[in-house]
Amino acid sequence: MKVLVAVKRVIDYNVKVRVKPDNTGVDLANVKMAMNPFCEIAVEEAVRLKEKGVASEIVVVSIGPKAAQEQIRTALALGADRGIHIETDEEVQSLEAAKLLKAVVEKEEPKLVILGKQSIDSDNNQTGQMLAALTGMGQGTFASEVVVDGDKVNVTREVDGGLMTVALNLPAVVTTDLRLNEPRYASLPNIMKAKKKPLDSVSPADLGVDVAARLSTLKVEAPAARQAGIKVADVAELVDKLKNEAKVI
Amino acid sequence: MSILVIAEHDNSSLKQATLNVVAAAKAIGGDIDVLVAGENVGAVAEAAAKAEGVNKVLVADNAAYGHFLAENLSELVAEVGKGYSHILTSAGTTGKDFMPRVAALLDVAQVSDIIRVESEDTFVRPIYAGNAIATVKANDSIKVVTVRPTGFDPVAAEGGSASASVEQLDVVKDAGLSSFVGEEKAQSDRPDLASAGIVISGGRGMQNGDNFKMLEQVADLMGAAVGASRAAVDAGFVPNDMQVGQTGKIVAPQLYVAVGISGAIQHLAGMSDSKVIVAINKDEEAPIFQVADYGLVADLFEAVPQLEEELKKVL
Ligand SMILES: Cc1cc2nc3c(=O)[nH]c(=O)nc-3n(C[C@H](O)[C@H](O)[C@H](O)COP(=O)(O)OP(=O)(O)OC[C@H]3O[C@@H](n4cnc5c(N)ncnc54)[C@H](O)[C@@H]3O)c2cc1C
Numbered sequence: 119m120k121v122l123v124a125v126k127r128v129i130d131y132n133v134k135v136r137v138k139p140d141n142t143g144v145d146l147a148n149v150k151m152a153m154n155p156f157c158e159i160a161v162e163e164a165v166r167l168k169e170k171g172v173a174s175e176i177v178v179v180s181i182g183p184k185a186a187q188e189q190i191r192t193a194l195a196l197g198a199d200r201g202i203h204i205e206t207d208e209e210v211q212s213l214e215a216a217k218l219l220k221a222v223v224e225k226e227e228p229k230l231v232i233l234g235k236q237s238i239d240s241d242n243n244q245t246g247q248m249l250a251a252l253t254g255m256g257q258g259t260f261a262s263e264v265v266v267d268g269d270k271v272n273v274t275r276e277v278d279g280g281l282m283t284v285a286l287n288l289p290a291v292v293t294t295d296l297r298l299n300e301p302r303y304a305s306l307p308n309i310m311k312a313k314k315k316p317l318d319s320v321s322p323a324d325l326g327v328d329v330a331a332r333l334s335t336l337k338v339e340a341p342a343a344r345q346a347g348i349k350v351a352d353v354a355e356l357v358d359k360l361k362n363e364a365k366v367i
Numbered sequence: 368m369s370i371l372v373i374a375e376h377d378n379s380s381l382k383q384a385t386l387n388v389v390a391a392a393k394a395i396g397g398d399i400d401v402l403v404a405g406e407n408v409g410a411v412a413e414a415a416a417k418a419e420g421v422n423k424v425l426v427a428d429n430a431a432y433g434h435f436l437a438e439n440l441s442e443l444v445a446e447v448g449k450g451y452s453h454i455l456t457s458a459g460t461t462g463k464d465f466m467p468r469v470a471a472l473l474d475v476a477q478v479s480d481i482i483r484v485e486s487e488d489t490f491v492r493p494i495y496a497g498n499a500i501a502t503v504k505a506n507d508s509i510k511v512v513t514v515r516p517t518g519f520d521p522v523a524a525e526g527g528s529a530s531a532s533v534e535q536l537d538v539v540k541d542a543g544l545s546s547f548v549g550e551e552k553a554q555s556d557r558p559d560l561a562s563a564g565i566v567i568s569g570g571r572g573m574q575n576g577d578n579f580k581m582l583e584q585v586a587d588l589m590g591a592a593v594g595a596s597r598a599a600v601d602a603g604f605v606p607n608d609m610q611v612g613q614t615g616k617i618v619a620p621q622l623y624v625a626v627g628i629s630g631a632i633q634h635l636a637g638m639s640d641s642k643v644i645v646a647i648n649k650d651e652e653a654p655i656f657q658v659a660d661y662g663l664v665a666d667l668f669e670a671v672p673q674l675e676e677e678l679k680k681v682l
Contacts, residue, residue, distance in 0.1 A: 131633070135498035144499050212467065213476050241494055241613070242479045247437065247467035256438050256544035259464045262607065272548060276607045277460040278561070278616070279377075283548040284436065290544075296614060297601060332476035336489065336502040344639065347660035349651075353673040356645065356663050361681055364643045364660065366565070366622040367589060 119229035119266075119288075121164045121173045124219055125157035125193055127186040128239045137340045144239075144338060153189045156234025158196075159294040162301040163264060164232055165197035172266045173230075175199050179222050181215055183207050187317065194312035195304035201317040206329060210322075212240075214329040216248035221325035223253050228289060230271065235260050235293040246293035256286035260295040368397030368487060371425075371448045373456035373466075374415050378405045378433065381414040383562045384457035386521035389420055391514040392455055393522065394484035398422045400451075401531075404443055406433030412533050419526035424533045431539055434547035435461050441468035442540035449473060451509065452487070458513035458617075459561070466513050475507035482518030496613040496636035516561065517619035517640060553606045555593075557583075560609065563592035565622045566638070568611055569604070570596035572627020572648070572667055576604040581671045582626060588678045594618065594638075596628045612637035627667045630655025647671070 129135065129144070130152040136145045153161075167173035178193040180186045181204040190201035204218050223231060236243035250257035258264070258273025262281065265272045266288075274283045276295045304312070322329045350356045360367045370392040375382040385401070392399045401415045404427040412426045425447060431439045444465065448454040454469060456462035458480045470477035482500075483491035489504045490512065505512075560566065567589070569582050579593065586593045594611040595604065611618055613636035623641035628634060630646070630653055638644070639658055646659035649666050656662040663670060 129495070134632075135495040137499050144495060211476060213471060213474075216471060236614070238613070239495055241496065242477070243463050244467035244470070244477050244479060247464065248471035248477075250438075251441060251468040251471035254544075256542075257464070257468070258545075259437070260460060275460075277550075278608060280550065280552040280606060280608050282434075282550040284434075284545050285548050286545045287543075295607075296597065297607060332505070332507050333478065334504045334506065336504055338494070338502075339500045341493070341497055341500050341639075344644075344658050345660075346657075347644070347662060349656070349662045349664060353663065353665075353670055353677050356661055357674070357677040357681060359661055360622065360643070360645070364622070366643050367678070367682065 119173055120175045120177065120226065121167060122223065122226055122228035122231045123160050123164045123176060123178045123193065123198065124233045125161060125178055125180050125189050126154045126237045127151050127180065127182050127189045128154045128237050131155055131238055137338055141337045141339055143335065151185070153192055154234050154237045156236060156294050158301040159296070159298050160232040160234050161193045161196050161198060162299045163294060166299065167266065168197060177202060177226055177228065179204065179219065181206065181210050181218055190317055191312050192304060194315045195309040196302065200315055203317060203319045204322060204325065205319050206322050208329050209331060210329050211331050211333055212242050212244035213248055213332060214327065215245045216252055217327045218322060218325055219249045220252045221327060230289060231291045233291070233293050235295055246291050250291035255289055255291050257291045258284055258286055259293045261292050262295050262297045264292055264298065368395065368452045370395060370397050370399045370453040370455060371451040372399060372401045373444055373454065374401050374403045374411060375457045375459055375461060376403065376405060376408065376411040378408055379410060381411050383521055384459055384516040385415065386418055386524060387516035387519045388455050388457050388514045389418055389522045390519040391481065391484060393420050395453055395487050397452065400425060402427065402444065402447055404432040404440055405435070406430050416531040416533050417525045419522035421526065421531040423531050425536050426533060427536045427538055429539050431541040435465070436545050436547065437465035437468050438542035438544040439540050440465040441472060442542055443538055444469045445472035446538060447536065449509065453510045453512060455512050455514055458515050462513050466511060470511040473509055473511065475509050475511055476505060477511045477513070478503060478505050479513050480515045481512055482515050496632050497639065498632065515617055517617055553608050557586060558590065558592045560592040560594055561616050561618060564620050565589050565591035566594050566618050566620045567591050567624040567626065568594035568596065568628060569599055569626050570628030571598035571602065573599055573604055579605055585671060585675050585678065588675065588682055596634050625655050626671060628655055629653050630658065
């Protein structure tokens with residue numbers, strides 16, 4: 119079966135985020151960018167399905183500027199077979215991303231679509247669910263285990279009280295949580311090979327999708343800083359402070 | 368303006384988070400109806416009707432909603448919600464699952480995880496793991512919003528004024544796309560992590576799951592919930608639902624005690640709004656000390672038992 123994986127280019131998770139002085143957004147000039155960590159897990163899961171003989175082909179898709187091709191190449195180096203780049207310099211929000219992905223789903227007809235549960239920039243946690251709704255598919259969100267079984271997929275989900283398993287008809291959408299797997303690193307030979315794998319580029323207009331934003335960001339600010347605290351000498355002092363100064367116990 | 372709040376519950380009791388969401392709805396202003404969807408939810412509906420500020424409770428009681436499957440719930444909410452100006456629910460894992468589906472079915476954007484209401488269409492929400500705070504304006508006719516419970520003080524569970532009316536809906540939506548297979552719910556007599564007044568969390572420094580018993584003993588003395596860092600969960604010390612952070616639970620207790628946790632930004636994203644933060648860590652350079660009100664540089668295997676003894680003296 120064919121598996122479609124969506125990946126996003128975001129600020130590297132180790133980078134200290136800085137708000138721009140004019141409060142229009144976060145400073146992304148000259149910062150290290152990388153594949154969203156949850157998307158890496160999505161790619162890894164697809165590759166494992168292929169290694170198990172469950173998946174026959176892995177198509178990776180990314181929406182973003184020209185540079186997002188780097189993240190597609192990374193996914194190709196990890197084991198995806200071909201890439202689709204939906205090129206745009208606009209900020210694409212979740213609903214519009216889902217519409218673009220829907221257009222790709224209609225063309226590619228994958229049996230399974232795997233996405234990260236959220237991207238660590240906007241922290242929205244929406245696109246997979248929206249894609250599932252628009253394509254009329256079932257969804258297994260925040261997955262910690264994915265088992266394909268004939269024309270169904272069983273997804274174990276990380277939920278507030280523990281774990282919950284659902285069975286979904288295929289085709290279905292899965293969004294990944296952190297414990298689904300531990301992504302591998304790409305080897306140098308695979309990085310070289312990835313350069314020759316096919317990568318198509320299309321525009322939102324080619325796909326007939328209007329990507330105009332529905333949410334406008336009025337301002338972006340740094341969070342209120344916490345006041346610096348003190349070091350206590352020992353546990354007795356700690357308990358005294360908690361009881362008599364902070365009055366929280 | 369009319370606001371539909373989707374109640375968070377477990378079919379038997381209303382989750383406190385719903386009261387926080389009603390508070391967010393009050394901040395927007397307008398009539399507030401609450402939709403209780405589930406199976407055998409009579410008691411939940413009654414509780415919702417008593418909450419302060421609720422105008423009417425709508426009940427969709429059917430096996431199709433018993434496990435809160437997003438495919439079914441979203442069709443229901445989209446149909447009931449299309450007559451409202453706002454649809455709100457808590458940003459717990461249930462709300463995060465079904466709400467974007469609702470937004471897509473209505474062809475509107477969703478505003479996730481708001482912590483403040485500026486006006487009927489403008490909301491404040493953290494982005495980049497809380498390293499930036501965005502003010503966003505929703506331009507669609509229906510505002511679909513998930514609410515971070517810790518951002519809003521809950522309304523009173525019992526409003527005092529006349530109880531809201533309860534109306535049964537006979538809308539049954541079974542999308543036939545998904546089914547419930549099973550669940551593993553962590554059992555605990557301790558307070559709920561997300562709403563506890565005191566939280567004590569352990570990290571990789573705890574070394575194994577058995578050592579969490581030390582934290583549990585301290586927690587029981589203080590009436591606290593026990594949490595964990597991702598590293599502790601990944602290492603299998605404790606179950607996933609104890610994870611605090613960007614991708615785990617967001618907590619804002621009166622007191623948060625971080626034990627053997629370094630203080631990675633993804634962890635801080637889940638607890639830095641706590642009123643008082645205590646860090647116990649043997650590395651004095653650990654970033655957790657930058658957000659701690661009280662820092663103790665010590666080996667946790669000495670400090671935690673001492674803490675238990677000292678607390679016994681004063682509590
Ligand atoms: C996309 C993404 C999402 C993430 N989401 C989350 C999340 O939601 N929540 C989360 O917590 N993390 C999250 N993380 C992981 C995060 O980056 C850190 O790796 C994690 O928080 C580290 O956990 P830790 O502090 O327990 O472990 P470590 O960083 O290994 O720290 C252990 C600490 O214990 C101290 N210690 C060790 N032994 C002792 C002792 N005997 N006495 C006292 N102190 C001791 C050490 O000095 C050290 O500071 C996420 C990461 C990514 C990439």
